[in-house]
Amino acid sequence: MKLQNRLSGPTKVQIPMVPMIDIVFLLLIFFMLNLKIVSPEGNFNINLPISAPTAAAAELTPPEIKVSMVSDRQGNLIQLTLGSKNLGNDEMAFEQLNKEILKIIGRPGNPLAKDIEVEIDADYETQYKYVVKAISKCTGRLDPGSKQVARYVEKIKFAPPHKPKA
Amino acid sequence: MKMRKIEMGAMEPDMTPMIDIVFQLLTFFMIAISFESTKADERVKLPVDTLAKPPVVKPEHELVLNFGYQRHPSGERRKSRPEVFYNERYVDVYDIAPELEQEKRVMERVHGQNIIKDVTVLIRADSEIPMGLVQELIRKCQDAGFSKFSLRATSEEA
Numbered sequence: 001m002k003l004q005n006r007l008s009g010p011t012k013v014q015i016p017m018v019p020m021i022d023i024v025f026l027l028l029i030f031f032m033l034n035l036k037i038v039s040p041e042g043n044f045n046i047n048l049p050i051s052a053p054t055a056a057a058a059e060l061t062p063p064e065i066k067v068s069m070v071s072d073r074q075g076n077l078i079q080l081t082l083g084s085k086n087l088g089n090d091e092m093a094f095e096q097l098n099k100e101i102l103k104i105i106g107r108p109g110n111p112l113a114k115d116i117e118v119e120i121d122a123d124y125e126t127q128y129k130y131v132v133k134a135i136s137k138c139t140g141r142l143d144p145g146s147k148q149v150a151r152y153v154e155k156i157k158f159a160p161p162h163k164p165k166a
Numbered sequence: 167m168k169m170r171k172i173e174m175g176a177m178e179p180d181m182t183p184m185i186d187i188v189f190q191l192l193t194f195f196m197i198a199i200s201f202e203s204t205k206a207d208e209r210v211k212l213p214v215d216t217l218a219k220p221p222v223v224k225p226e227h228e229l230v231l232n233f234g235y236q237r238h239p240s241g242e243r244r245k246s247r248p249e250v251f252y253n254e255r256y257v258d259v260y261d262i263a264p265e266l267e268q269e270k271r272v273m274e275r276v277h278g279q280n281i282i283k284d285v286t287v288l289i290r291a292d293s294e295i296p297m298g299l300v301q302e303l304i305r306k307c308q309d310a311g312f313s314k315f316s317l318r319a320t321s322e323e324a
Binding site for chain 2: 017021024025027028031032034035036038039040041042043044045048069075122123124125126127128129130131132133135136139140141142149158161162164
């Protein structure tokens with residue numbers, strides 16, 4: 001009689017919550033401790049047809065745009081030139097480079113400009129950050145309003161390395 | 167009388183809102199976490215650029231080369247020359263060829279003979295490294311047979 005009573009009566013089933021909460025808290029702490037806040041990394045989405053060491057091949061197809069970077073022994077940028085035009089060595093120089101590249105390709109994403117190649121010729125000592133900046137300015141511009149990237153040049157190559165300054 | 171009866175029973179705090187919040191937090195951290203950047207070496211201070219965008223398609227095969235300076239905790243350089251951080255060792259650029267050969271052999275054994283053409287070398291170079299040495303590293307990789315390169319930078323929010 002007793003048994004029947006227990007089974008038939010509408011009893012509230014109690015799910016044991018405590019073990020689940022324990023596990024959930026453990027998981028939470030695990031994920032919190034593993035979280036590393038790092039800013040995302042990226043590349044420039046460019047072709048890097050790094051020039052073959054053969055001089056003959058380089059002579060056959062002269063690059064249309066040449067960006068040169070001269071630096072002092074500590075690697076600080078002294079002069080940025082586009083072709084034969086001296087652009088200076090500060091932030092404005094890179095902005096100027098960006099504008100000049102846009103002038104050459106006409107408009108962003110121009111299909112006619114697809115084959116244009118920029119050759120970057122940097123001194124041995126030039127710090128990598130300046131080269132990356134120049135690459136960035138050649139490959140495009142971030143539209144401040146829409147946050148979209150307007151693509152300029154997709155092919156970047158490096159000139160054969162220079163000898164270090166004695 | 168009724169009041170007293172309630173007081174006598176065991177107090178059960180309502181757990182549901184707390185569990186809701188805890189699950190939300192759990193979901194947030196699970197999504198925010200990225201196990202992928204394990205190969206990214208924090209000792210390398212990458213150059214920062216607004217145009218550096220995380221690639222849409224991740225290359226199938228990649229070799230990450232961290233190239234930077236050994237630094238004191240204060241940030242000063244321990245050595246004047248940068249080195250490649252390769253498996254907890256420091257290797258000079260000019261001595262990297264055997265390591266690259268080894269990487270190549272391992273990849274060929276695992277993925278087949280012609281895999282080397284499809285491997286992208288991710289170069290994570292410190293922002294202050296002379297360009298000549300970065301080019302030297304690229305040349306060493308080319309000598310070993312690698313042909314695809316990608317230069318990494320930290321993307322900066324504009």
